[in-house]
Amino acid sequence: MPRTGLCLIPLNPSAVSPSAKLVAHLSRRYPAEEHHAYHLEHRLFSDTSSQLPGSDVKLRSFTHVLTLSHNPQSTFVCTTKAGNPADTSLITIPVTSTDAFTTLIVSKFQPLWYLRQAVVVENGISVSVRDDEWKVCIGDVKIAPKSPGAGTLRGLIIELCHTVDEPEGSTSQDTAEEDQAMFQDVLDELFKGTGESFNDAKIIITRTSNRVGATDEVGTKSTPDWDLAKLYMNVLRGQGPR
Amino acid sequence: MHELSLYGAVPAEDHVQILQQLAGVTRMQPQHVEEIHLVFKARTPPGLEKVHGSGGSQGNQQQQNEIQRLKGMLQSGIYFVQLVGTIVASQTPAELQNGQLFDTERNELVEDRTQQKVNWRFEFKDTPESTKQPTNTRLISRTRFEDGEMIAFMDLFGFEYVNRYYIEGQKFYNQDTTIFVHRVRQLPTADNIRDTSDIAKIPPRSELQLLDPSEGFVLQATIDIVDGNVQELKDRAVRQLLALKETLKQAVTLAPADRLALDTRIPIPVRRI
Numbered sequence: 001m002p003r004t005g006l007c008l009i010p011l012n013p014s015a016v017s018p019s020a021k022l023v024a025h026l027s028r029r030y031p032a033e034e035h036h037a038y039h040l041e042h043r044l045f046s047d048t049s050s051q052l053p054g055s056d057v058k059l060r061s062f063t064h065v066l067t068l069s070h071n072p073q074s075t076f077v078c079t080t081k082a083g084n085p086a087d088t089s090l091i092t093i094p095v096t097s098t099d100a101f102t103t104l105i106v107s108k109f110q111p112l113w114y115l116r117q118a119v120v121v122e123n124g125i126s127v128s129v130r131d132d133e134w135k136v137c138i139g140d141v142k143i144a145p146k147s148p149g150a151g152t153l154r155g156l157i158i159e160l161c162h163t164v165d166e167p168e169g170s171t172s173q174d175t176a177e178e179d180q181a182m183f184q185d186v187l188d189e190l191f192k193g194t195g196e197s198f199n200d201a202k203i204i205i206t207r208t209s210n211r212v213g214a215t216d217e218v219g220t221k222s223t224p225d226w227d228l229a230k231l232y233m234n235v236l237r238g239q240g241p242r
Numbered sequence: 243m244h245e246l247s248l249y250g251a252v253p254a255e256d257h258v259q260i261l262q263q264l265a266g267v268t269r270m271q272p273q274h275v276e277e278i279h280l281v282f283k284a285r286t287p288p289g290l291e292k293v294h295g296s297g298g299s300q301g302n303q304q305q306q307n308e309i310q311r312l313k314g315m316l317q318s319g320i321y322f323v324q325l326v327g328t329i330v331a332s333q334t335p336a337e338l339q340n341g342q343l344f345d346t347e348r349n350e351l352v353e354d355r356t357q358q359k360v361n362w363r364f365e366f367k368d369t370p371e372s373t374k375q376p377t378n379t380r381l382i383s384r385t386r387f388e389d390g391e392m393i394a395f396m397d398l399f400g401f402e403y404v405n406r407y408y409i410e411g412q413k414f415y416n417q418d419t420t421i422f423v424h425r426v427r428q429l430p431t432a433d434n435i436r437d438t439s440d441i442a443k444i445p446p447r448s449e450l451q452l453l454d455p456s457e458g459f460v461l462q463a464t465i466d467i468v469d470g471n472v473q474e475l476k477d478r479a480v481r482q483l484l485a486l487k488e489t490l491k492q493a494v495t496l497a498p499a500d501r502l503a504l505d506t507r508i509p510i511p512v513r514r515i
Contacts, residue, residue, distance in 0.1 A: 047400070048315050049289030053305070063399065074388060079398035089398045091390030093364075100243070104366055104383045110315040111287045112400040224389055 004228060005160045005183040005205040006235045008141065009198070013152045017140045018196050023125045025194045026136065030129040038124030038137040038159075041067040041144070042236045043102055045113035047082070059083040063113055064233045065102055067095055069126075076229040077101070085237065092224050118144035119154060119236065134186065135161040141236075157235075158201075160186060161208070179205050206231045244470025245367070245382045246479045247462055248487055248496040252423060254457035256493075263493050264414045264421055272412035275424070276447070278327040278360065279409060280438055282401035283508060284320035321368075322506045323401060325392060327360035327439065360441050362387045369505045370498075377483050378498045381470060393436050406438055408450055411459065418479065419486055422462045426453040461494055463487075 011017060026032050045063040049055060061082040067075045074092040081087035093101060105113050124139025137159040145151030160183055183203045191198065208228045252260050261272055368381040387395075396403070411424025427450035432438040463486055465479040487496040 047287070048312065049287045051312055052289050053309065055289060061398065077395070079395055081398055089391055089394040091392050091395045092388045093385050094388065097385045100383055101364075101385045104385075108319075108321065108366060108368070108381075108383075109284070109400070110318045111320050112284060114312075114315065226390075 001207045001209075002164075003162045003179060003183075003205055004208045004231060005162075005179075005187075005203040006157070006231050007187075007198070007201040007203040008155050008157050008235050008238070009201055010155045011153055013154070015153065017153055017156055018194070019124075019138050019140050019156055021194055022138055022191055022196065023127070025191060026127055026129060029193075030190075032127040032129050033132075035126040035128060035135070036069060038121065038126040038139050039069045040121045040124075040139070040232065041098070041118075042120070042232070043118045043144075044116045044237055045105060046116050048111055048114040051114050062237060063105070064237070065098065065105075066229055066233055066236075067098055068229065068232060069124075070228060071224055074224055075101075076224065076226075076233075078229065078233055085234070088230060088233075090224075090226055090229060120144045120151065121157060122148065122151075124157075129190070133162070133164050134190075135159075135163060136190065137161075158187070158198075160203070162186075176205075204231060204235055243382055243384070244379060244467050244476070245464055246377045246379050246467065246476070246483060247464040247499075248377055248483050249463075249499045250461040250490075250494040250496040252459040252461050252494055254459070257423070257459055260423065260459075260461070260493055261412060263490070264412075264423070267489060268414040268416040268421065270414060272414060272423075275409070275411050275413050275422070276329040277409040278329065278406065278429070278439070278441075278444065280325040280327075280406045281404045282323050282325065282396055283404045284323070285400050285402055286320065286508075286510065287316050287400075289316065319507045320510070321366065322404070322508060324365045324367075325362055325387070325396065325439070326365050327362045327441075329358050329360055329441065332357055332359040355442050355444060355446075358441055360439070362392060362439070367504075367506050369507055370501045372501065375480070376498065377480055378501065378504060379470065379476070380504070382466070393439055403435055403438065406432075407453070408444070408447070410447060416486065417482060418465045419482055420464045420466075421486075422464065423459050424462070425457070425459045427451060428453055461496070463496060 027034075043065040045065075047061045050057065050060040059082050062078075062080045062085060064078040064080075065075060066078070071092075073095055075095050075098040076090055076092055078088050078090045080089075106115055119141050121139035121141055124137055126135065126137040128135050137157075139157050140153060141155045141157050142151030142153055162183075180203065183205055184198075184201075187198045187201065187203065206227050208231070209223065209225045265271060364383075364385045364387055366383040370378040370380040393403070406429045408427040408429050409424050410427065411422055414421040414423075427447065429450060430445065432440075432443065437443050463483055465482060467475045467479050470476060483496075490496060
C-alpha cells in the first residue's frame, strides 16, 4: 500500500512563496516527470453553536467540503463527531454540485454550520521523481479568492507519496517512527540546496489506496480514496483559526 | 434552483384515462417511477441561552456585533430535508429490453429487489414564496450522494431520521414541464436505522399500504428553473404551466397548493430571549 505524507508550512501573507523555486529545483536536479495539475478547494464549517463565547472548543464538530485533483470527478463531504474530529463520516457528491451544496449550507443551514475558512490551491504541480518511486505535489494555499488568481497566501502544501509497497511483515506500529524519519529525510534530500529548511515541518503520514496510474482520466469512475481525503482534511483543519 | 408547480387530484377511477390523455398531450409513453423518501429533521442548535448569558456590557463593539450575527444565524429557520432514492434496475438496458426485468405491457419494473439498486439524492425544498402567484414557487436544491455512509453522515451533519415513505407513479415530459402522476405508500419501520435505505429490505410494492385509502393519485406539474431571481425565466415557466393547465382543464383541475401544506420549516417553540 502506498504511503502518503502531507505537510503544510504556514507562510506570511506578504512573503513570496518558495513553491516556484522548489519545482524548478526538482526538475533541474532529477529526471522529473510532470503529472496532472495539482489543485484543491477546501471549505471548513464548524457548528454554529460552538462559535459562541463560552462554548467548549473541544466539543466542536466540523463539516468539510473538499475537492481534490486526485479525485477530479467527485467532491468529498465529511462530518465529524462533536469532540472527536477523528470520528468521521464521509460521502462523495458530484464535483458539479459542489458550489450549490456549499451555498445551501451557508444560506439555509445557518443555525447548524458556520463557514470558518475557505482555501484553495490553484496552480500546483505534481511530479514523479526517482523512477516514479516518489510522487511530489507542491502548491500554494491561499484564502479562496473572489476572482481566480488573487487570494491571500496562507502557506505551502507539500504532498509526498511513496508509491512502493512497504516490505511484508512490517506492522504499522514498528514503521510509524521509521516512516516519519524517512519522509523527513526525503523531504530534506529533495530540496537540498534550495535554501529552504523543512526541519520544523510536521509531516502527517497515512496509508492510501493505490492510485498510481491516472485517476484523472475523464470517463473513468475510480473508487474515492477516503484515507487521502481524511489526511487532507486533517492537515487543512489544523491550519484553520482556533 | 427554483421549482414552480401546480397540483391536481386524480381519482383512482380516472387514473388510466388521465394517463392516456397525458400520453396524447405529451406524445410520449409514461415513464414508470418508484422512489423511497427518507425524511430527516434538523436538530435545534444548542447554545442560544449562552448568547443571553454573555450579553451585557462586556466586550468591545466588534465582539458584540459578532455575537449579534451568531444569534441571528442560530435563530434563522431550520428545516426538514429528504434523502430521495430512485429505484432503478441494476442491469444494463440491453438486458432490460429482453423483457427479463421490465414488464413492457404494464411499463413497470419487475419487482425483484435483488435486481434493483437505488440512486440517492439529498433534497432541500424551501417553503413556497408567500407572494400571491399563479403557481407555487420555492427554492430547491438537489445533490446526488454518490458514495459513502449517507445515513451516518446525515446524523453527524445535524439531521435526525424521522420517517420514510414510498412513491409510485408515472412521469411525462412536455417542453420544460415534468408531469408526475403519483401516490404515496407507507413503508414499515425499519429494525435498524441503517436498514432504512436498504433496498433488499423493502417489501414488494403490493404489500405496502396506500396512504390514501381512496387509492387516488396526485398530479404535479413542475418546471425547475436554474435561477429564480431571473424574472424572465420565471415568467416563461409560469406561462408554460398555465398553458398546460388550460390544455388539461377538461380532465383535471390544476391549481397552486396551500402554501402551508408544503411548509418544510420546523416549528420552533417561542424562546424568550
